[in-house]
Amino acid sequence: MNTLQNDVYLRALMREPTERTPIWMMRQAGRYLPEYRELRQQAGDFMTLCKNPELACEVTLQPLRRFPLDAAILFSDILTIPDAMGLGLYFETGEGPKFERPVRDLAAINKLSVPDPEQELGYVMNAVRTIRRELKGEVPLIGFSGSPWTLATYMVEGGSTKNFSEVKKLMFAEPQAMHQLLDKLAQSVTSYLNAQIAAGAQAVMVFDTWGGVLSPRDYREFSLRYMQQIVDGLTRENDGRRVPVTLFTKNAGNALSEMAETGADALGVDWTTDLAEARTLVQDKVALQGNMDPSVLYASPARIEEEVAAILASYGKGNGHVFNLGHGIHPQVNPEHAKAFIEAVHKLSPAYHR
Numbered sequence: 509m510n511t512l513q514n515d516v517y518l519r520a521l522m523r524e525p526t527e528r529t530p531i532w533m534m535r536q537a538g539r540y541l542p543e544y545r546e547l548r549q550q551a552g553d554f555m556t557l558c559k560n561p562e563l564a565c566e567v568t569l570q571p572l573r574r575f576p577l578d579a580a581i582l583f584s585d586i587l588t589i590p591d592a593m594g595l596g597l598y599f600e601t602g603e604g605p606k607f608e609r610p611v612r613d614l615a616a617i618n619k620l621s622v623p624d625p626e627q628e629l630g631y632v633m634n635a636v637r638t639i640r641r642e643l644k645g646e647v648p649l650i651g652f653s654g655s656p657w658t659l660a661t662y663m664v665e666g667g668s669t670k671n672f673s674e675v676k677k678l679m680f681a682e683p684q685a686m687h688q689l690l691d692k693l694a695q696s697v698t699s700y701l702n703a704q705i706a707a708g709a710q711a712v713m714v715f716d717t718w719g720g721v722l723s724p725r726d727y728r729e730f731s732l733r734y735m736q737q738i739v740d741g742l743t744r745e746n747d748g749r750r751v752p753v754t755l756f757t758k759n760a761g762n763a764l765s766e767m768a769e770t771g772a773d774a775l776g777v778d779w780t781t782d783l784a785e786a787r788t789l790v791q792d793k794v795a796l797q798g799n800m801d802p803s804v805l806y807a808s809p810a811r812i813e814e815e816v817a818a819i820l821a822s823y824g825k826g827n828g829h830v831f832n833l834g835h836g837i838h839p840q841v842n843p844e845h846a847k848a849f850i851e852a853v854h855k856l857s858p859a860y861h862r
């Protein structure tokens with residue numbers, strides 16, 4: 509494999525010294541980029557892009573051609589696992605993801621099998637291998653998955669939801685069935701991420717977008733426990749180098765100290781928690797990733813720079829900060845503002861590493 513030319517992201521995740529704060533953006537490949545919209549229109553739909561390794565590679569590289577980012581992230585989706593389990597994923601224009609066959613009871617859960625990542629999800633592994641080849645060691649490649657709880661919300665609801673009524677009904681009325689589903693998902697996510705690592709992913713991230721809709725006790729039982737199972741089952745080294753894992757639960761600042769005990773290398777933080785407070789909570793056990801509100805990218809470049817300065821000051825001096833947004837970049841953002849954001853991190857962060 510190619511030697512890595514820029515490893516500032518991996519070193520920050522390991523809380524090793526860096527000359528500046530690395531930056532990448534959640535959803536950095538996607539709809540805010542005109543070149544993505546064009547390719548997506550030619551391909552017809554989103555899953556066609558994901559299932560074609562050359563197209564997935566092209567989309568992964570698009571943001572890196574525009575901006576000096578410190579990592580690439582595999583272009584794919586968290587819903588590939590339920591799709592591979594046979595739920596029938598489809599996208600209705602303007603409506604987000606949907607499943608033809610949602611999973612609502614124990615009988616349906618018992619029928620699910622753990623996908624073989626090199627078979628049903630072979631297209632993802634081929635995309636990872638293609639991207640690694642085309643990146644030529646420029647920056648590391650991040651692989652990812654959804655958390656078991658977050659995947660379960662889509663599988664039980666049959667798509668996106670606002671009130672989580674079906675998934676919470678299953679969780680409270682049939683907790684054992686819910687645990688069976690989450691255990692199968694934890695096994696699936698572990699083998700999926702290990703296959704991405706074997707294929708060349710140099711870091712992995714688990715997106716728990718919906719863990720924050722649970723009470724602290726239910727979060728522990730139905731989300732964190734299964735992320736712990738994943739962390740325990742991951743291959744943490746490849747090519748003689750540590751493969752760091754980042755856990756991100758959105759809207760769960762109160763869970764950060766418990767999350768830091770899982771053995772993960774880093775935690776994602778959204779903008780509802782101050783980084784100074786987060787750093788106190790995790791006591792230097794993990795690196796922190798975050799945490800600008802993606803809506804700040806609607807502001808002027810001067811205002812964006814102010815916000816970057818405030819976030820750097822909040823984390824303070826020292827190692828272990830990966831700059832990012834607190835959630836995905838919005839499709840309406842002007843790419844020039846994303847550029848101003850990234851440049852501000854390059855300009856202002858070296859002062860925090862001297």
Ligand code: 1CP
Nearest residue numbers: 534535536537538554582583584585586604668715717836
């Ligand atoms: O072109 C299109 O219309 C498709 C839009 C789209 C894109 C660009 C979807 C459908 N997924 C993606 C890519 C994607 N999804 C990436 C790519 C890598 C990157 O550049 O970051 C990643 C990491 C994801 C992860 C993902 N998908 C999450 C977790 C992170 C998060 O943003 O919270 C979730 C919850 C999904 C589900 C999903 N897939 C797509 C959409 C629109 C959604 C969200 C639906 C919802 O809000 O419930």
